[in-house]
Amino acid sequence: MFKDNSSHLLHTWTKEVRRPRILKIAESDKQIAELYAAGESMIGIIGGNLFTSLGGNIALDYPSNSTVTSCSIDIGCVSIGDDSFYFASTLLVLNLLRPWTSTGIVNTQLSNGNRYAPKAHPGDGFMEEIESNLDIRQAIIARKKLRSGDHLPHPQLRLKKGKAFTYDFPKGMKLILDSKSIGRYKAFSVKVIPHAIQVIVGFSN
16 A cells, blocks of 8 residues: 555655746755645745755756746645644654664755765655664664665664654654754654655756
8 A cells, every 4th residue: 555655655756847937945954844744835946955865056047937847845744732844855863862863854955965875766755764873883883874864774773764754762853854953852753745846956047
């Protein structure tokens, strides 16, 4: 069932649309999530991990009468009690005492130039959870391989693809969504909102 749904999402995540006259523009992953939360259904993106992962490198000048490619991307939703927080690229669940044993949930192949989850796809309805049980020596070795993605496979790194994740830690973990910290929490859940918002890579008004 999941496979069939994912296949459908992958077949429909891009489409050709007439160039919009004007759009809200996101310069970062954080702004993508903020515009989604504000109710935008289609935006232009000119920066961030998602922009880079989708092949962007500069803002493009699309002719006014042209068609453009729109990509429907997934958004992550972190629920803490009655509060919801959104992210477009990366959630880091940071263990402050032993940061090399932290957990990440990623939606993009690239995160600040590193390939934490080389097979992550922002429009397949899933996100990739990476849980580290590395000792500090192995963490140093793995860090040197992040740019290429060669840190995987590794017996002390667990990679799991999922639509929802639930956490209940004995102590508060620092949550960082798209490079923004929202505080420390013990219990929270994460779900993927498939095809939550359409983005046009490199679009500028």
